[in-house]
Amino acid sequence: MKKILFIDRDGTIIKEVPPTYQIDDINKINFYPKVIFFLSKIVHELNYDLVMVTNQDGLGTEKFPEKNFWPIHNHILKILKTEGINFSSVHIDKSFPEEKSPNRKPGTGMLTSYLKNSNYNRSKSFVIGDRITDVLLAKNLGCKSIWIKEHHNNDQLTKKEEKFYFGKINKDILIKNVVVLQTDNWKEIYEFLSKLKETSKKFLVHKRTTLETDVKIIIRLYGKGESHVQTGIGFFDHLLQQISFHSLIDLNIHTKGDIHVDEHHLIEDTGITLGEIFYQAIDKRGIERYGFFSLPMDDCLATVALDLGGRSQLSWKVQFYREKIGKIPTEMFFHFFQSFSSSAKCNIHIHATGNNEHHKIESIFKAFAKAIKMSIQKDPNRKLHLPSSKGIL
Structure with a gap:
């Protein structure tokens, strides 16, 4: 059975750019420190499949035209590919939060076809992302979360969003039960996953x-x-x-x-x-x-x-x-x-x-x-x- 890393893009692989958080210019591309080095080690040493899962609010609208998005997105993937970092599947949702689309993270709708044809090990798979919605996605997929948590507050939700995403779920309990690592350092992510590999060699x-x-x-x-x-x-x-x-x-x-x-x-x-x-x-x-x-x-x-x-x-x-x-x-x-x-x-x-x-x-x-x-x-x-x-x- 496959071990999968479901990885967010913005705020996880590359830095987000406030206030719009849209990477709509090639000059805005700024990779997380050492992310390419340690993702490459993860790919070559630890036998994980990589799947990209990203929300791109309003992609295709007048304020965020696709002609600005795809050259930048493909450029990011090309840079990663030069180091042997290949994503077996890329999933992008274009909706806005208020649309409440089942395809938008933390919903799993955009992964339906992939999951149907993928025999993966939930207990050995992780969602890596920077927002609370990535933690919720891990819960909805039945796996654990590695939370990229910097000293900024980009995961604030409106009361309506909190009610929609969490319902009666206590946020603190969710984090305690789902998040296995909270860090802003890709070296720590690599070391955490490496230790799991050693553990897998046990009896x-x-x-x-x-x-x-x-x-x-x-x-x-x-x-x-x-x-x-x-x-x-x-x-x-x-x-x-x-x-x-x-x-x-x-x-x-x-x-x-x-x-x-x-x-x-x-x-x-x-x-x-x-x-x-x-x-x-x-x-x-x-x-x-x-x-x-x-x-x-x-x-x-x-x-x-x-x-x-x-x-x-x-x-x-x-x-x-x-x-x-x-x-x-x-x-x-x-x-x-x-x-x-x-x-x-x-x-x-x-x-x-x-x-x-x-x-x-x-x-x-x-x-x-x-x-x-x-x-x-x-x-x-x-x-x-x-x-x-x-x-x-």
């Missing part, structure tokens, strides 16, 4: 409980390969630890199941839960997507190729000559990877040859881990893009 917890099993998994996708695994089946624990160690994914897996019946439910449900949390944890923008690895282990050779393309499919070309390895029926290895493939929505091809059954399955798990590690690595040249010519995964 994710997922549970799955049925009448047959109870599975809890904690994962950190880009970790150090540390693990604590307890399923009640020693050899299965060992194999899951191999996934963690060789992929550098930190894993804490605790599974209880009806192994007094047999091992089927426990192994299958662990695979399902591991696939589910893996799918939740991964941000596919900028990843390599494909992973493949051939790994020898004495007489055995395992090859694993996978695609995190959103399609679930397992191709299994492995033959075992023993009924069990440790306490695990060999047929359950197919079910484990099939369960993972289905819930992680990925395509996996596994092929292994060899005589020693222990070496064969262990080489498969190690090769799988190496392929996973390759597939989730970030391509620095595609930080904002999904690795698909379709634009969707």
